[in-house]
Amino acid sequence: MKAVVVEKFGESVQVKDQPLPEPKDHEVQIHIAYSGVNPVDWKIQEGYFKERMPHEFPIILGWDAAGVVTQTGYGVHHFKKGDEVYAYCREPVIKKGTFAEYVSVNENFLALKPKNISFAEAASIPLxxxxxxxxxxxxxxxxxxxxxxxxxxxxxxxxxxxxxxxxxxxxxxxxxxxxxxxxxxxxxxxxxxxxxxxxxxxxxxxxxxxxxxxxxxxxxxxxxxxxxxxxxxxxxxxxxxxxxxxxxxxxxxxxxxxVFVSPNGRQLREISALIESGQLKPPHIEEFTLAHAKQALEKIRTGHTQGKIVLKVT
CATH class of the missing domain: 3.40.50.720 (NAD(P)-binding Rossmann-like Domain)
Structure with a gap:
């Protein structure tokens, strides 16, 4: 699969082929349509968290994902193949992110995508x-x-x-x-x-x-x-x-x-309910392609974006 990777802190990102992440027990594999870009992504790229969180190179950046379930691991009870979902996908070890065509994460991180918004809007929400x-x-x-x-x-x-x-x-x-x-x-x-x-x-x-x-x-x-x-x-x-x-x-x-945000599918479902009822709206979004992840990271680094930046993955 194609993914945006960092092979050394402080270096530019690259789009490279990476192994497909197979779902482990209690994990769901997502074919990612869009990923959200956040300030934490460029900070990881620069090594700001290297003393606070374990990491393994190459690092695939990105913690937000919106897409479709393609596989489920043993013990998954709440999601099935074909479900449209979104999730905040941070793992204890910084390695497998969402600037990629696929990601596999614990089902407790996920919620069904609100029916009344696009994948691009959904990717802007979790983190x-x-x-x-x-x-x-x-x-x-x-x-x-x-x-x-x-x-x-x-x-x-x-x-x-x-x-x-x-x-x-x-x-x-x-x-x-x-x-x-x-x-x-x-x-x-x-x-x-x-x-x-x-x-x-x-x-x-x-x-x-x-x-x-x-x-x-x-x-x-x-x-x-x-x-x-x-x-x-x-x-x-x-x-x-x-x-x-x-x-x-x-x-x-x-x-x-x-507060260092934690994945929480239950809270994400509450956010989904507010969105579907019309009480909560996705922010203004600006789209980049996966191939232009470098430019997206440079823009969010300025600290002057309105709303969210998202990457169109597939």
Whole structure:
């Protein structure tokens, strides 16, 4: 099969032939139609996680997949050949990814693809949608009527976070460049701030002197550190960018933590139900082909994409 591989950290990706991944016990083989591209993909390419996660070369990049079940291993009970599915496919060892024609993963990672969206739209959902879900609901325990600040609301994770927060009944503030304000408002943001033109700490302190119930950091760096000043007493800050979020929060007297999204087919099914009911929409997507994975990775590396980038695989 064709796959986008990295043979050494820091080197360019290549499209190469790789062995077909046969499904093991409790695994489902998927013929991938589309794969989602995420910031983690270029970070893996550069070796950012080499000390945190075991890896084996050659590494096939990609953790999002949407496609059709072609085989099932022993013990698979919930999926059959021909099912249209999507999944977040991260394994404990970084090796077999989804920038490929096929992938085999545990059936607990999968959900049936929502009937009312395309494979391209489905591929944009798993990692970003589950990240937003696990950050806002599992960690932050966001509740109806609470205030939440979502940094980078126009990005892949932010696009889902805004919508999920509104579905929960929260009051949503976000940061986004001014040209993305119409997009985040359409997603449901109650207020958008252009972080290029205003100091977000000063601006939000004027609007909410007591601070936010929840701050969701999808940016990291200085944005993450400054955001502690915006968390109200008893509130929390959750980051997907800073692994030291918990210890830093102790310094500021704020409950804070880092979320590294986990595969979860049950939560993906809940997301599917929201999509099929029309409450949740896939983000804006931009397509590249598998042969142009290098360009897709270069674009997402800029950190200024609207919504999600997906790769058309087959």
């Amino acid at each position: 970003a949608g589950l990240t937003a879900w696990q950050s806002l609901f599992d960690y932050a325990k966001l509740q109806k009527g609470q205030t939440v600040l979502i940094h980078a609301g126009a990005g892949g994770v932010g696009s889902f976070a805004i919508q999920l927060a509104k579905i929960k009944g929260a009051i949503v503030y976000t940061t986004a460049s001014v040209n993305n304000h119409p997009y985040v408002k359409k997603l449901g943001a109650d207020f958008a701030l252009d972080y290029h033109q205003e100091d977000f700490v000063r601006a939000f302190k004027m609007k909410l002197p007591d601070g936010f119930d929840v701050v969701f950091d999808c940016v990291g760096g200085e944005t993450f550190r400054k955001s502690f000043a915006l968390v109200k007493k008893g509130g929390c800050l959750v980051s997907i960018c800073n692994f030291n979020a918990e210890s830093l929060g102790q310094q500021y007297g704020v409950r804070s933590g880092h």
